[in-house]
Amino acid sequence: MSNRFIKEQERVILESIADELIPAYEEMPSAIDANVITFWGEEVLKLRHDLREPFFRALRQLKGDESLGPQDRLENLQRNDGEAFNALGVVLAGGYFMNPDIRSKIGYPGQASRIDYEAEEIPDYSREGLLDPVLKRGPIYRQV
Amino acid sequence: METADVLIIGAGASGSVAAYHLAKEGFSVVCLEQGTWVKQEEYPGNKPAWEILSQKRWHPNPNIRELAIDYPVNTNESDVNALMYNAVGGGTALYAAQWWRFHPSDFRVRSLDGVADDWPISYQDLEPFYRQLDIEMGVSGLAGNPAYPEGNSPPLPPLPIGQIGRKAAEGMNKLGWHWWPGYNAIPSRQYRNLNKCARRGTCLTGCPEGSKASMDLVYWPEAIKHGAKLITGARVREIIVNEQGLAKGAVYVDRRGREHFQSASVVIMAANGVGTPRLLLLSQSSHFPDGLANSSGLLGKRLMMHPYAAVVGTFEEHLESWVGPAGELINSMEFYETDEKRGFVRGAKWNCMPTGGPLGFRSAYGGRPIKESWGENFHLNVKKNFARSFEWGIIAEDLPDELNQVLLDNELIDSDGIAAPKIIYKTSDNTRKLMDFHIDRIREAMEASGATGMSETRLMRDSGWHLLGTARMGDNPKISVVNQWCQSHDVPNLYIIDGSVFVTSAGVNPTATIAAIALRTVDHLIKERRNQEVPATV
Numbered sequence: 001m002s003n004r005f006i007k008e009q010e011r012v013i014l015e016s017i018a019d020e021l022i023p024a025y026e027e028m029p030s031a032i033d034a035n036v037i038t039f040w041g042e043e044v045l046k047l048r049h050d051l052r053e054p055f056f057r058a059l060r061q062l063k064g065d066e067s068l069g070p071q072d073r074l075e076n077l078q079r080n081d082g083e084a085f086n087a088l089g090v091v092l093a094g095g096y097f098m099n100p101d102i103r104s105k106i107g108y109p110g111q112a113s114r115i116d117y118e119a120e121e122i123p124d125y126s127r128e129g130l131l132d133p134v135l136k137r138g139p140i141y142r143q144v
Numbered sequence: 145m146e147t148a149d150v151l152i153i154g155a156g157a158s159g160s161v162a163a164y165h166l167a168k169e170g171f172s173v174v175c176l177e178q179g180t181w182v183k184q185e186e187y188p189g190n191k192p193a194w195e196i197l198s199q200k201r202w203h204p205n206p207n208i209r210e211l212a213i214d215y216p217v218n219t220n221e222s223d224v225n226a227l228m229y230n231a232v233g234g235g236t237a238l239y240a241a242q243w244w245r246f247h248p249s250d251f252r253v254r255s256l257d258g259v260a261d262d263w264p265i266s267y268q269d270l271e272p273f274y275r276q277l278d279i280e281m282g283v284s285g286l287a288g289n290p291a292y293p294e295g296n297s298p299p300l301p302p303l304p305i306g307q308i309g310r311k312a313a314e315g316m317n318k319l320g321w322h323w324w325p326g327y328n329a330i331p332s333r334q335y336r337n338l339n340k341c342a343r344r345g346t347c348l349t350g351c352p353e354g355s356k357a358s359m360d361l362v363y364w365p366e367a368i369k370h371g372a373k374l375i376t377g378a379r380v381r382e383i384i385v386n387e388q389g390l391a392k393g394a395v396y397v398d399r400r401g402r403e404h405f406q407s408a409s410v411v412i413m414a415a416n417g418v419g420t421p422r423l424l425l426l427s428q429s430s431h432f433p434d435g436l437a438n439s440s441g442l443l444g445k446r447l448m449m450h451p452y453a454a455v456v457g458t459f460e461e462h463l464e465s466w467v468g469p470a471g472e473l474i475n476s477m478e479f480y481e482t483d484e485k486r487g488f489v490r491g492a493k494w495n496c497m498p499t500g501g502p503l504g505f506r507s508a509y510g511g512r513p514i515k516e517s518w519g520e521n522f523h524l525n526v527k528k529n530f531a532r533s534f535e536w537g538i539i540a541e542d543l544p545d546e547l548n549q550v551l552l553d554n555e556l557i558d559s560d561g562i563a564a565p566k567i568i569y570k571t572s573d574n575t576r577k578l579m580d581f582h583i584d585r586i587r588e589a590m591e592a593s594g595a596t597g598m599s600e601t602r603l604m605r606d607s608g609w610h611l612l613g614t615a616r617m618g619d620n621p622k623i624s625v626v627n628q629w630c631q632s633h634d635v636p637n638l639y640i641i642d643g644s645v646f647v648t649s650a651g652v653n654p655t656a657t658i659a660a661i662a663l664r665t666v667d668h669l670i671k672e673r674r675n676q677e678v679p680a681t682v
Contacts (some may be wrong), residue, residue, distance in 0.1 A: 020514070025523040047193050050200050074514055083622055090503075093522070094196045097502045106526055108502060111466055113342035113353070119284070119301040119332030123325075125310060131324075133317050139290045140322055142249040142481040143258065144267070 005045040011037055013059050020070040020087030022094055027105055031092050034102055048094075055085035085088065148174040148373075150669075153380050155179075155421065156234020157655050158586070158616070158641040158662035159414030160276075160359035160367070166668045167370035171673075174406055176378040176396050179213050179230030180239050184354050189346025195503040198589035202349040204229065204238055205606050217418065218566035224449045224608040226418050226567055232376060233360035235416065235609065236655070240347050240492060241356050242495060243283045244652035244658075245274050245296060248483060253543075253648045255491040257482050259574075261545050262646045264619045264628040265664075273297060273660040273667070279359045281659075282335035285327040291477035303332045303341055307463040308534035309473030312496040315593025316476060319541045326472035326495070329357035329655075335442030337361060345468025345498045356471075370516040378404075381562045383411055383427040383436055390679045391436075391638045397560045409678035410664045410669070413640040414662070417447065417611030420644045421550045422565040424615070436616070437632040437640075442625055444551060444614050448545035448649035451571055452607030453579045454537040455586040456499060457595030458529050465499045472497060473534075479585055480651060488577040492538040492651040494586065499533045502526055528597075535588040539610075541651035542575045550614050571603065579603065610654050615644035630665040636677040641665050 006014065007078055014037045020134065022031035045052055061084060065073040078085040096102055103110065125131060152159045155177035179572050188197040203230035204227035204592050206214035217226045218300045229238045234571070238261045248267040253260040277283075278298050285298035305313065309325070316323040319533055330341045341355045354361065368374060377399040386392045391469035413420045421444035427436035435443050472495040480491040507521075515521065556564040571579075618624025621633035626645050632638040641662040643654055650657070669676065 011187050021518045022522050023365050023519060025520050031235060042195070044196055047196055065492075071514070074518075078514060089518075090196075090199070094503055097195070100192070106502060106530060107462070108466065108531065111194055111344040111346045111468075111501065113190070113344060114467060115340055116320055117343075118306050119303065121304070122386050123304065124307060125313060125325075130313055130317060133320060134322055134324065135288070135290065137290060137320075137322070139246050139293075140291065140477065140481070143163050144248040144252050144256070 005042055006037065010056070010059050013063050017062060017074055018092065020074055021089070022096055028102070031096055034096055034099050035090055036095040036099070038108050041091045043090045043098060044094045051087045051090060053087040054084045055091050057081065058084035069093045145404065145406055147407040147409065148172045149408070150410045150412060151176070151395060151406055152412045152414055154234060154413060154414035154416065154419065154642070155232045155374060155481065156361055156366070156416060156642070157236050158658050159412070160233065160363040161659050161662045162412055162414065162641060162666045163372045163374070164363040164370070164407050165663065167372035169366050169670050173367070173372040174408065175372060175374045175631040176406060177232055177376050177378050178379040179232065181232045181360060182350065187346070187350030187352040189344050189349055190352040192504060192625070194346060194349065195432070195501045198349050199378060202253050204348070204609065216564045218553045218556050218564060222567045222569040222570055223571050223603065223605070224451055225606050226449070226608045227606065228416055228418065230618060232364055232374065233358040237350055237360070238348055239506055239609070239655060240471055240653070241329040242653040243281065243327045243656045244493070245292065245650065246270070246650045246657050247480070248293065249459055250270045250650035252491070252646065259489055261618070265618055268658065270660045270664060273663040274656060275636060276475060277656065277659050277663060281329045282331040282338055283327060283329050284332040286325045289324045291324065291480065292323060294429045299435050300332050301336060301577070302326060303328055303330060303469050303471065304343065305473045306467050308465055308673065309496055311459065311463060311593050312534060312589070315589045318592040319589060321478040321589065321638065322477045323474050325474055327467070327475070328469055328471040330355055330469050330471055331357070337365070341460055341469055343456060343468045345466055345470045345500065347468060349468045360458070363494055379560050379562070380423060380608055381426060381560065383423065385429055385431055385436065385635065386679050388679070389431040389459060389635060390677065391635055392679045401560070401668060405682040410637045410639065410676060413638070416640045417614045417643040418550050418565050418567065420642055421614040422552065426563060432634070435636055437625055437634045439634050440622055440625055441624065442616060444544070445546045445549045446613040446616055447548040447567060447569055447611070448542045448544055448613040448646065449569055449608040450610040450649055451540050451542060451575060451579065452604045453540065453583055453600070453602050454535050454604060455598055455600045456533050456535045457582060457590035457593065458533045458597040459593070459595055460532070462531050465533050466501055468498055470498050479582060479673045486581055488574045488581065490541040490543065490574070490578065492582050493576060494536050494538055494582070497535045497537060499535055502530045536589060538579065538582045538586070539651050539653060540575060540579050540582065542648050543572060544573060544613050544648060546618070559640060582658060610643065610649070612643040612646040612649050612654060615640045617645040618647065629668045630661065638680070639665060639669070
């Protein structure tokens, strides 16, 4: 547990605002339920050392505004420290979209390999004459 | 260290072509490259974290990437950031591999449109080399494009245009506008040592499939087999001349900070349109107090960068918008050639591109009000936009202007203490009018395709991939840096073969033309080897 980026106290802060940013909605789970705070956010911070300082700065500022509601705390953060707000957003959203369950729900297989095509076959746009209007016009380059 | 016949500075697009062809003809070749080899498995495109890694480690802007081998570029006075990548293969490691010939009119801008200058060479001069490179690179595309004279016939069939290419094409047909399947240096089937394109759409962060024709795959293994010596981690800091004013080699720093001198009979600069003038400006001497090969005063000047604008259209239908290549799916030359009735001269090529994963839509996290981007709208935006979009982008031809330039920065240095470049680049009135016109036309095209929403970027700051014009070619030594053979007017054994030599930028991706010019130059060097002036002793 000690080699996690996000410590227990920081997790509490994140949980207090996470639903404002990525709530549950229809079939989509919240960031909390999608394990962004406990796992996927950690993965992002592992890969992006440049986000760590502004991300934790965001958490400190959010803690400092504890007396306010989550919406106000986030608006203050966005207004006062855009870089920190951005980092928070990238960690949460980036982690959310790395979760394979989320990807499955939004229909994103990742940048998957697709080699099931035969380039030598006449493409459907040629067979269906989609290029015919272009060819019919003739040359459009400027003669020199 | 032994004296090489030819020393090449930079193992990118042009340097790679030169190294291979010269080594094959028996020249002893040494190439100094400040970057290293990139292993295919390093590329992030087949990893779940692709989008996260694209934003930093694999970003094209060295100022964002900040790798140890990057050098900083001061862009405080530039509308566009310079993009580049230091590695074996150079920028081709991360390029989109859109492979485009210039058009005949692109070489005659002065004669045809009364602005800028004519090139000292023509389309016909380069055509044999374009053809040769199509085969060497394994270009995929369709012959018969009415936007070109006959003869532009890529050796491999075009890559699939996908659902988004088809959607874009349908819109163009409704308007009666030109479109054509993409030209990509990405093979549509297994080709020599390149694998068939897997359409991952991650070309701009490197190809994890070993498909995209980057120069480390296409040329370097063969160049090394023919005896070329590639020294990586070698950051050149100066080109040295002898008492007769001939180039005799280069001083470079290795990754342990030690200095070396590599001597050569001929020196070829291939360090891109920022790196080459930077290095030549650093190479001052009593013979060349204003920088090596700069008697014209034009070294570093006339920087052109192809400012890029884009419109993303969203649609009701699911279009699998992440499927590649990226690369281009289709393109349009409808508004390429000059029509003065539009209120500006020159034009732009359009490329239809995929729009990547779900995180990419959220590039404006910080800017928009929280309620607009987050909460329920976080999910609604994904439902509405993700996988239901494509981009039309434009490669705008910008005109040469001596005020747009590469200088040596007064303060910024790289990790070896060498003065970094500063670029000054402002878009002109002609460029702004051109871009506004094209964006308006793209919006019409998107509507014709059935777009239900659009977002536009009128000038993408991180779009300076094409670094051109800073050591221009010409017949007159007073107003050019190199002749039509890319040979310096001032230093007969110094050549520049990268995009620095461009006279005008055209409105298409330049890598095919950079490579063709490099190939033509080395072809000439090989044929004229007995007449090449070299230092008596080095």
